[in-house]
Amino acid sequence: MPAPDKIFGMASPTTPPEDPDDWGTPERAPGRWEDDEDASSARKRWSGALNAVFGPLWNDPRGRPLLLVSGLALLGICALSCFILSLVLLSERPGPFPPGPEIAEATRPSVTDEPTARASDALVIRVNDVIQPAPAPSRLTIGVSTYRLVPMNVQGARWQYDPGAQKTAFWVPGTLVNYVVGLHASPENREVVESLSVGDLILLDTNLGTQRYRVAQKETIRSDDVETLLAQNSPRLTLVLLGEGGDQRRIVIATFTDESTPNQLTAIGTPINLGDVRVRVINQRLLPGSAVGLPAGKSYVQVDFEVTNVVTRILDASQFFSEIADVAGVVIPFSRQASAAAGGRGFPQGALQPGQTITATAGFEVPDALSGPNLEWRFSLDKTSPYIAKVAIPYRPIALPPTPAPTRAPVAEVTILNAQISPEGNELRIVGNVRNLTGQFLSGSLRDVSLSGPDGQLYPLNSSLPAFPWNITPGETLVFQLSFARPQTSQPVVFTLFGQSYRICEPAQPCD
Incomplete structure (x- = not known):
């Protein structure tokens, strides 16, 4: 197509120079899209404006x-x-720590990122106007490994913790019956958890003292199984490995035990850990000398006990040693003859295999003038061991029965450790212990426990751990959890067990 005739400037006999904007022949015109022309014009306008200004x-x-x-x-x-x-x-x-492994929420009421409720809504307990502090944990001991305990930052369905913290365990705030404690899954912590066996001892230090737990089971659960982890239905400790990834989670469940420690005087029925063995007194009795062929003024005291080998090597039971002492400090060593008299099982001898439990009798020949009302029974692995189990043994010389006291003495000592509303909000759960103060078995049934309101109305007992009936041996302490229907009242309620009553108030209630 011929180029259009255009005249630029004044007429001149010479040929005007080509303008690049002129339309040329198709052979000379370069290829261009329609919007290229607009872009080129825009660039020229911007260039002209900038050139005019600067x-x-x-x-x-x-x-x-x-x-x-x-x-x-x-x-x-x-x-x-x-x-x-x-x-x-x-x-x-939101915080200094990277988010930890996720635990699925028990419920998801909305899509907003709101913190979930604590595992339990612990009450501020006031028993007879005395505030009972919550037993918050501070240190965890597993074998020779010790960890300081710090609360985790729980947001939504996630546990936030510092995986770089050394010798630190992480506690879920609010879990006070079933303590839920996490350990970062480092190689060292994995080795500690994998080395645990059923029956191993775990210590949890709280502001109310040291609590002891024995490993009951090890299992693997789904990562979103929150109900298993955070359930507050029985006194125990749940140990969780954090940060392993995947949809499975390894946990260790250790049940509460009221066992004691060496060199501390304990009651009958309380297990005592001596390192290599665990020993527990079952019963005691006094045999009159006339019934077993002893001279006048002599009697036998027999103590039935069980001993368990808690290590992985064989122990020589013939090295075990036992003695008793009265309040005046008179010490009497055990007698093998007294241990087997009148149907006694005899003192242990021979090999005690790993995990084996035997029941034996330690017998002692005592004078009738031995001071009471209690004797101290002692047991150790050998005569030179510094770790000694000490148990208070009731002792009363053979005599005529005393005249009954005109007033009835208390049969039990009841202590409340914790009271809380269940996670579902429909139950009041009371945790405590009861010690038998009598010299005979103490039976407990539904008739011995109640929860009443200000007008005398009774609230039903939904469940009890352990289940009724209870049978508590003399001097033994039993740990219990009682779950009642939640009182629908603005006034304090009265909890009664074995004739001992306590007022329980929620924080907003008067407790006068």
């Missing part, structure tokens, strides 16, 4: 420094704005 300044040598200083100032203002924006964004981060 061209005179740049062309003038005296104006160039001003132009450079202005550009640098604009660049500095942009950099400062970016820095301030970064500080604001960092200050709004």
Whole structure:
């Protein structure tokens, strides 16, 4: 197609120069999309505008420094704005620790990211106007490994903890009956958990003293099985490995035990851990000398006990040693003849295999003038061991029965350790212990326990751990959990067990 005739400027006999904007022949015209023309025009307009503003300044040598200083100032203002924006964004981060492994929520009422409720809504307990502090944990001991305990930051369905913290365990706040404790799955902590066996001892130090737990089972659960982890239905400790990944989670469940420690005087029925063995007194009795062929003024005291080998090597039971002492400090060693008299099982002898439990009798020949009302029974692995089990043994010389006291003495000592509303909100759960103060078995049934309101109405007992009936041996302490229907009242309620009553109040209630 012939180029259109256009005239630029004044007429001249010479051929005008080609304008690049002129339409040429198809052979000379380069390929271009329709919007290329608009983009080219826009670039030219911007270039012309910038040249009109800054061209005179740049062309003038005296104006160039001003132009450079202005550009640098604009660049500095942009950099400062970016820095301030970064500080604001960092200050709004939720916490210093990276989010830990997720535990699925028990319920998801909405899609908003709200913190879930604690595993249990612990009450501030006031028993007879005395505030009972919650037993918050501070240290965990597994074998020779000791960990400080710190609360975890629980947000939504996630556990937030510091995986780099050394010798630290993480406690789920609010779990006070079933203590839920997490350990980061480092190689060292995995080795500690994998080395645990059924029956191993775990110690939990709280602000109310040391609590003892024995490993009952090890299992693997789904990562979202929150109900198993956080259930507050029985006194125990649940140990969780954190950060293993996957949809499975390894846990260790250790049940509460009221066992004692060496060199501390304990009651009959309380297990005592001596390191290599665990020993527990079952019963005691006094045999009159006339019934077993002893001379006048002599009798036999027999103590039935069981001993368990808790280590992996064979123990020589013939090295075991036992003695008794009265309040005046008179010490009497055991007698093998007294241990087997009148149907006694005899003192242990021979090999005690790993995990084996034997029941034996330690017998002692005592004078009738031996001081009472209690004797101290002692047991150790050998005669030189510094770790000694000590048990208070009731002792009363053979005599005529005393005249009954005119008033009835208390048969039990009841202590409340904790009271809380269940996670579902429909039960009041009371945890405590009861010690038999009598010299005979103490039976407990539904008739011995009640929860009543201000008008005398009774609230039903939903469940009890252990289940009724109870049979508590003399001097033994039994740990219990009783779950009642939650009282629907704004006034304190009265809990009664074995004739001993306690007022229990929620924080907003008067407890006068």
